[in-house]
Amino acid sequence: MIEPSVASPQRQVWSVGALLLATGDTLAARFGAVAVRGELSGFSRAASGHCYFSLKDGGGAQALLRCAMFRRAASLLDFRPADGQQVELRGRLGVYEPRGELQMVVESLQRVGTGTLYEEFLRLKARLEAQGLFDPARKRPIATLPRAVGIVTSLQAAALHDVLTAFRRRAPQLRLVVYPSPVQGAEAPAALVAALAAANLRQEVDTLLLVRGGGSLEDLWAFNDERVVHAVAGSRIPVVCGVGHETDITLCDLAADLRAPTPTAAAELAAPARADLLAVLDVRQGAMQRALARAVDRQAQRLDTLALRLGRPAASVLAQQGRLQGLGPRLMQALRLQLARQGQVPGALAARLQRAAAVQLQRAQAGLDARTQRLGALDPHQVLHRGYAWVEGADGRPVVSALALQPGQQVTAVWADGRARATVQDVAPAVPSKPTTPAP
Numbered sequence: 001m002i003e004p005s006v007a008s009p010q011r012q013v014w015s016v017g018a019l020l021l022a023t024g025d026t027l028a029a030r031f032g033a034v035a036v037r038g039e040l041s042g043f044s045r046a047a048s049g050h051c052y053f054s055l056k057d058g059g060g061a062q063a064l065l066r067c068a069m070f071r072r073a074a075s076l077l078d079f080r081p082a083d084g085q086q087v088e089l090r091g092r093l094g095v096y097e098p099r100g101e102l103q104m105v106v107e108s109l110q111r112v113g114t115g116t117l118y119e120e121f122l123r124l125k126a127r128l129e130a131q132g133l134f135d136p137a138r139k140r141p142i143a144t145l146p147r148a149v150g151i152v153t154s155l156q157a158a159a160l161h162d163v164l165t166a167f168r169r170r171a172p173q174l175r176l177v178v179y180p181s182p183v184q185g186a187e188a189p190a191a192l193v194a195a196l197a198a199a200n201l202r203q204e205v206d207t208l209l210l211v212r213g214g215g216s217l218e219d220l221w222a223f224n225d226e227r228v229v230h231a232v233a234g235s236r237i238p239v240v241c242g243v244g245h246e247t248d249i250t251l252c253d254l255a256a257d258l259r260a261p262t263p264t265a266a267a268e269l270a271a272p273a274r275a276d277l278l279a280v281l282d283v284r285q286g287a288m289q290r291a292l293a294r295a296v297d298r299q300a301q302r303l304d305t306l307a308l309r310l311g312r313p314a315a316s317v318l319a320q321q322g323r324l325q326g327l328g329p330r331l332m333q334a335l336r337l338q339l340a341r342q343g344q345v346p347g348a349l350a351a352r353l354q355r356a357a358a359v360q361l362q363r364a365q366a367g368l369d370a371r372t373q374r375l376g377a378l379d380p381h382q383v384l385h386r387g388y389a390w391v392e393g394a395d396g397r398p399v400v401s402a403l404a405l406q407p408g409q410q411v412t413a414v415w416a417d418g419r420a421r422a423t424v425q426d427v428a429p430a431v432p433s434k435p436t437t438p439a440p
Contacts, residue, residue: 017097024095027102036065036104037088037112042216043081049074053081054216055089055104066096069106079111083217084118087111117217121224125251128226133233134254140238142258142270145277146206148175149270150237152195154183159211159242159263166267171274177205183212188222196231196239207270208237210252211263214245223250232256242266384416402427 014022038055041064045051049071057063067089081087091106128134149167153160160178167174181195182188192210199208210232212223222228223243232239233255241256242263253259260266384390391399392412399405409424 016100020095020097020100024097027093027095031093033090033092033107034104035088035090037086038065039117040081040083040085040087041218043083045074051081051106055087065104066101067091067104067106068096069109073107073109077109081109081111084121085111117221121217121251124224124226125254128229128251128255133229138233139257142238142240143206144272146174146271148177148205150177150179150199150205150208151211152179152181152192152199152208153211153263155180157183157211157213159183159213162213162262162264163209163211163242163267166264167271170268171271173274174271183222184215184219185222189225189228192222192225192228193231196228196235200236203237205237208235208239209242209263209266209270210239210256211242211266212244213263214248220244220248220250223252228252229255240266240270384414389413389415402429 036055038057041054041056043051043053051069051074053067053069055065055067088110089104089106090108091104093102093104095101096103132138151160151163153163155178164176167176177199179195179199181191183192196208196210199205210223212220220243223241229251232241232252238257240258240260241250241253242260242265243250243252244262246261258269260269390413392414393399393404394410399411405411405424405427407424407426411422411424413420413422
């Protein structure tokens with residue numbers, strides 16, 4: 001045992017290494033080999049074959065014991081340790097000097113039962129599955145070419161750095177929107193629900209990534225919270241869940257539209273690589289150019305054919321003349337047939353026309369006779385035959401008023417059987433008769 005150095009006669013001063021070593025020896029001497037029962041948490045197996053994990057009490061107690069199980073003891077295990085398992089181990093307490101931590105070196109490990117937290121996980125999974133939240137039929141396809149992608153995670157999380165790096169490498173043209181939220185701790189579930197609600201309210205992205213790095217079952221428990229699972233299942237925006245490592249399964253993974261084994265894989269699944277899109281565009285551009293070239297070649301060939309036909313107009317004229325000559329006899333024959341069919345029609349039409357003309361002539365003659373009689377009745381010469389005469393002036397016009405005459409004026413009186421010249425001796429205007437007044 002290393003003895004403490006003496007700084008002065010009054011007090012002892014230990015070096016850090018000496019104190020830790022002395023503490024470890026004391027623990028080993030005091031406790032020796034001990035057996036401990038608890039729940040596995042944060043189990044990992046290094047490439048060397050050594051296993052490292054923590055052991056904690058169930059029921060939400062905060063006690064935690066760091067454990068190391070070296071390859072020789074790990075090779076004797078008859079089961080595969082996993083977080084949440086209730087185990088019983090035997091080993092020796094000591095101090096891990098590089099960090100000054102209490103550590104138990106495990107010599108044997110046996111499974112006792114399922115841990116309390118894992119049991120809660122299974123019960124919650126069964127209940128949500130019965131509600132249909134994990135039904136594959138309700139999952140929606142992820143946008144093939146999204147305009148923007150949203151990321152729900154902590155701003156301090158390594159997962160955010162991994163996702164941003166993946167997008168920067170694969171799809172630098174894509175717009176990213178981060179909805180920050182804690183991903184661990186008591187406040188994480190409510191914050192995650194609020195972040196998902198904000199993304200759905202703003203409707204500015206086509207796909208949502210819910211990501212977090214690896215950890216123990218209790219570290220990832222926020223993604224097993226029933227409120228968060230319901231928010232993922234009820235999101236109007238398709239959700240890609242990339243929580244933990246490939247072996248980590250959360251209830252949000254089961255409720256999401258697509259599960260990714262890691263945050264980086266979630267970014268890769270959310271959008272195709274820019275290089276792949278450019279390759280597809282190059283292929284389509286080549287196909288379009290070839291199709292355009294073929295179309296141009298076809299039109300050029302058609303143009304050449306038309307040019308050759310246009311270069312020999314005489315042949316075209318001769319062909320048209322021959323066609324017209326063939327149509328001429330056919331047209332004459334058609335006219336003869338038409339005239340033959342119409343030859344019977346003129347006789348019937350002529351008879352109908354004659355009858356109609358005779359009827360119309362009779363009607364016109366009757367109307368003419370009636371008008372002649374009316375006109376004859378108005379002829380003044382007919383009045384002279386009844387013993388009347390009229391008076392003409394020197395100009396041969398009838399004198400229609402006595403006031404138009406002057407004494408000594410020469411006039412002519414006309415009768416039906418002759419006329420006589422006379423001289424006006426006197427003009428006496430007619431005196432109007434007074435109207436008779438009816439007797440009272």
